[in-house]
Amino acid sequence: MKNVRNFCIIAHIDHGKSTLADRLIQACNGVETREFRDQVLDDMELERERGITIKSNAISLAHTAEDGLTYRLNLIDTPGHVDFSHEVRRSLMACEGAIIIVDATQGVEAQTVANLYLAMEHDLELLPVINKIDLPAADVDRALEEVDRDLGLDPFAALAVSAKNGVGIDRVLEGIVEHLPPPTGDPEAPLKALVFDARYDVYRGIVLSCRIRDGSLAAGDRVRFMHAGTEYEVHEVGYSGFRREKIDRLPTGAVGYVITGIKTIRDVGIGDTLTLCRRPAEAPLPGYQPARPVVFSSIYPMSSDEYPALSEAIEKLALNDAALVYQKDASAALGFGYRCGFLGLLHLDVVQERLRREFDLSLVLSAPSVLYRVQTSDGARHEVDNPGLWPDPGTIQGVEEPWIQASILVPEKYMGAAIELCRQHRAASLTTSFLARGRLEVVAEMPLAEVLFDFYDRLKSVTRGYGSFDYEERDYRAGDIVKVDILVHHEKVDALAFLAHRDKARARAVHYCEQLAESIPRHQFRIPVQGAIGGNIISRATISAFRKDVTAKCYGGDVSRKRKLLEKQKKGKERMKLVGSVEIPQDAFVSVLRTDRA
């Protein structure tokens, strides 16, 4: 255990996390040059483009330190985006220390701070690294000052490097060995292994990434997932270098892979604790939350002939994404699609981005919804996330909606703005507590539905990027929830219907109507666009009629040209969705549903 270090790298986006990871891997020769790809850990195109790592992964490096000893350094990759807090937490739980990067040209930024708090929450030892010192604009002194003032870390421990040019990489490796603590744990105690990641491998089935807390784990052991209660035989264990390095036994403190007979990712609870069947631990490791979809949205292909491609893509994504649930769905306006459940908004974003980029699909997504519990007069209880399945309001006796406890970290001067924002989002109880150095935490209970739309973006804007937001699901509470229909030229557009709290329904309906009125081109007739609760119109916009388009002359020489123009016009119309007699461009759906969130 003494010569093991489990650590991660945290940084604001673009400060050089991936580049530094690459250099560390190269320096330890964890990857043969031939096999070296840029940014090994980010193996998904999207992650590279967005600079965020969605799936945690780990790589095991061997480093011979100045003291002559060889250390096993396990670099655990974390999602670069603090929104994936469950996943970040799980990754952090596998570490004892973290490198925190500060770009010498930018200094400390919002995510540097947010990440710092998360790391401190997990009692990680921190090693500050000032990166990009090769750049002319680098201001190392200022960065050091900020490390001291804004992060509260020891500037004298900080290392100045250029990840790009490989300057100072040796010192970083030494720093990891010197400053970050080795793992602790009881080798004699019953096995407790944290499952912090799982990937699907075509040949081996599910490959788990685990951190051994107590005890050890060997091939041939029979293990139990303590939360799920399922049991499997361990086929193989080892360290994850760039290739898998098979060993007999993962000792206490180790981070490595575990292969059992698990076939699908849906059978794995990430964050669950593995223990031995023959000598089980008493209690699992704390902090486990099963992946449960809390946000729902329907995904449709822009053109219906892309439906088979969408089906295939979703199935492929689901192979590696246990949290993604889906089932077939059909809309009168948008055709076939999938009703999907997500862990949260960012998960939804990531899934749709991957569908677009990796599978080259053009999509329309319906407004995200939470899962409501509805009690009807026949005594039945329903769980409804889809406005299309909302019971007849006359039969509804009561509705409950999910609530969360939100935790918002902000610099002191933005406290008022953050509290006001929570109030606007139906926050029920608000408490604030001071943290160190002018920062404080606002804790609020809010309906989950309230943070689905613009909450996060508005928080970022009212705190100039310095607010971080995290939440835990709490309970279900009664709420006055209504279904809002959107009617275009008196026809309901099913894909635009939404469920909302009565107090919020009108504002959103107004927004929808305005957006639609802007993005539906004028027709030859007036088009009313309305929002309605039942028969009650709550918002209205009108698209005025086009009154004159006919060209004055159409004689012998004009016929061909005019027909060709018409043919082109008709082609354009084929790409539109027809609702009644109104042609709605797909863009209109996209813009309504997108700005819904912005």
Add this chain to the structure above:
Amino acid sequence: MRVVSSAPVVEPAPGVESTPEVESAPAVESATVVESATVVESAPVVESAPEPTESAGLYVHVPFCSAVCPYCDFAVQIGSASERTAFGALLRAEAALWSAWDRPIDTVYVGGGTPSRLDPGQLEPMLAALRSELPVRSDAELFLEANPEDVTPGRVDEWRALGVSFLSLGVQSFHDAELRALGRRHDGREARSAVETSLKGGFDTVSVDLMFGLPGQDLAAWSGNLDTVLALGPEHISCYQLTIHEDTAFGRRRARGRLTEMPESAQADFFASTHARLADAGWEAYEVSNFARAPRHRSQHNLKYWRHLPYLGLGPSAHSFDGARHRWWNHRALHDYARRITRGERAVEADEALDGEALALEALMLGLRTVEGIDLPGYRLRYGVDLHGLNRPLIATLAEEGLVQCEAGALRPTRRGLAVADGLAARFRLA
């Protein structure tokens, strides 16, 4: 002179076997490929459709004007005296190249350009050649376009003598300032006198062309023009809203921001008030821009375009339609046209063969421009498309919005529908 009275001539005239038949695609010199219409080789396109047996129209394009108006996108040029003289011979030669055209012709329209600039000494042999080479019926109506500055009592008598029965006057406006802005060569006084002189000439129909929607024009100025024309009392009026074509002086001015098109809502107001005004005065609007004092004064030639009937076009840029599924058109430039004809070839630049859907679309777009509208059973018979069956909800919406009327088997645009006829046609499903 070959006078055809009724039966269509099926056999080509003797001695012209080598001339391509009209039904097959005409000879195309350049390898122009016409994309939009599918070229159908053999399969009958409109299975159930009996070919129309109506007579054809003949259009003759005279490509000369004394100056080129800044809004004009017709194939025109000033032309030298020798070019103008040579043109008559070219046309006569072209007519001969089309002597296999076997559809009887009952309207002959001499347009342009400014055919009134040709002196009657030139017009006479041209018309004679058309009559001798082509199956022009003895009772065919003869249309002539004239610019006001060319109208004199003498000329009027000569045109009458040539058999002109429908004289179309390019008046455009009775306001001097507007005429100047349009780059015209006549003023308001000349315009009025041209109409008066023509009306005394004994034509069946005198028609006056007016333009509205000029940049900055106000409704009062336009109403003034309508007052004047109604007071003068021609039998036919065409009211064209100005179209600004890109490749004209107006188009270039617009691109540079030096000319602003009338906004759509004002266009709509002008259009509506024009139609209301003329309807109140007892005129019938039988097409988007055309008004007749009585049905017999409608332009029978122009109606052929809108009824999807055949017409043969001669002269540069002239378009033709065989009434079934072929369209073709001549070179636009006079020199290209002249070169082909001089070589003894037809001057066809390109052609297209339309498939059933393209034909149905044309008929729809043309039909929606006329108050006759579309005769649904006839449409179904000719194009094999059940327009009504395929578009029930749309037609209901359009009817509710007051844009079309669907009664007694006919789909007709209302006045408001006429104003948006271009967009209307694109909305219908044809398959």
